[in-house]
Amino acid sequence: MFKFLIVIRPLGLLYGSAGAFLSPENLVGRSGAKFPPDAGTLSGLILATNQEQKFTEHQELKTNLAVAGAFWAESDHPENFFVPIPRSRIVGEKNKDFDEWSLINHKWERQHPDLDPEYQWQSINSWHKQTPQLKRPEKGKLNDVGKTPWEFMPILHPYLKDDEKHVRDRDGLFLENAVQMREDSCLVYLSTHKLPDGWYRFGGENHIVEITSQAITEHSSILKLLKQKIGRSFALITPAVWGSNNLSTRYPNDVRFSNKRPEMLTDRPEPWRYRVGKGDAQNKRASKLSIGRYAVPAGTVYVVKHPLDLTWWDFPPEWFASGEGLPLRQFGCGLCLPVEIKIEPKVELKVD
Known part of the structure; x- marks a missing residue:
């Protein structure tokens, strides 16, 4: 079970991925931009920080470490962090603007289809x-409820000369995709292990962040929620990669799902990628492997035929793909919480 909140406060700008491609409407590579850094990034930082441990202790950490996120919170209240809202809930701008999806006769329906979240x-x-x-x-x-507390912005970076710290005389500047978080916000991850408090290099461009670890107490509302068993319906709060190493599926390959395909309220799949291994100057490709799959996005709602009566920690290991020996559960894959869905058979009135 998760025992710590890892709280990350950026000291300045952070960086998202450069994006998949450029276009006339997307001149700074915003297409496919990814932020915040996923759980695999923090897992790598925790393992790298503990590399000086004895071999057996480091292997035990590598085997038992689990991290989930990323979430965000107000800097003063990281214990009340924000997670993706279930897709079954529609919350508009005005106080009276709300709606819910219901499952009626195996079809998703709601009262105000024109209301946008x-x-x-x-x-x-x-x-x-x-x-x-x-x-x-x-x-x-x-x-x-809240809106995303960060925004993307292009900033100019210098290309330095090879032999001195001066900008190149020609083509000395380039655009980069930066991310700025609100000053009163922070990133939050769940973890089984803590990091010593301090300043670390974190994210794609190794910018400096302040990291603190906060213990989750036994009486915490967070722990009670994580321990609550899932019945017929649940919502993902992190992306999920179900299936085998070679095939991603929309739900686990298990009799509890496949006998009666679960009802899903979801969006299009999203790319999910992480790297394993350690590179070296001579043979980077042989020692570093980048693994890409498609994931079911966070916020997806599942309704199954029979109650699972399990917590996420009790999900069978074979539900999760395993990346070159690393179970994706260790990266918080498919972390989910129970959610209430109105389920009704459609009643037809008889007219005499």
Whole structure:
């Protein structure tokens, strides 16, 4: 079970991925931009920080370490972090703008199909609230739902000369895709192990961040929620890669799912990638492997025929793909929480 909150406060700008391609509308490579850094990035930092341990201790850490995220929170209240809101909940801008998807006669329906969601994140402490009870931000103060606290921006970077710290005389500047977080916000990850508090290089461009580890107590509402068993319906709060190493599936290959295909409320798959191994100057490709798959996005809602009666920690290992010996559970793959879905058979009235 997760025992720590890893809280990351950027000291300046961070960087997202450069993106998949350029286009006239996307001159700085925003297409496919990815932020925040996923759980694999933090896992690598924890393992690298503990490399000086004895071999057996380091191997035990590598085997037992599990990290999930990324989430975000207000800097003063990291324990009430925000997770992706289930797709079954629609929260608009005005107080009366809300809606919920219901499963009626195996079809997803809602009352206000024209209402667009304005909020993408929900605080962990409000997870069990009914949708109409969710409070929107007021006068700059966060409540139960929130919007993404970071924005992408292009910034100019210099190309330095090979032999001195001066910008090249020709083509000396290039655009890079930077990310700026609100000053009062921070990134939050769940972890089984902690990092010593301090400043670290983190993310794609190794920018400096301040990291602190906060213990999750036995009586914490977070722990109680993570220990709650899942019944017929649940929502992902991190992307999920189900299936084998060679084939990604939309749900686990298990009799509890395949006998009656689960009802899903989801969006299009998203790329999911991480690197394993350690590179060297002579043979980087042989010692470093980049693994890419498609993942079911966070926020996806599942409804199964029979209650699972399991927590995420109890999910069978074979549900998760394994990347070159690394179970994807260690990267928080498919972390989910129980969610209430209105399920009804459609009643037809008889007319005499």
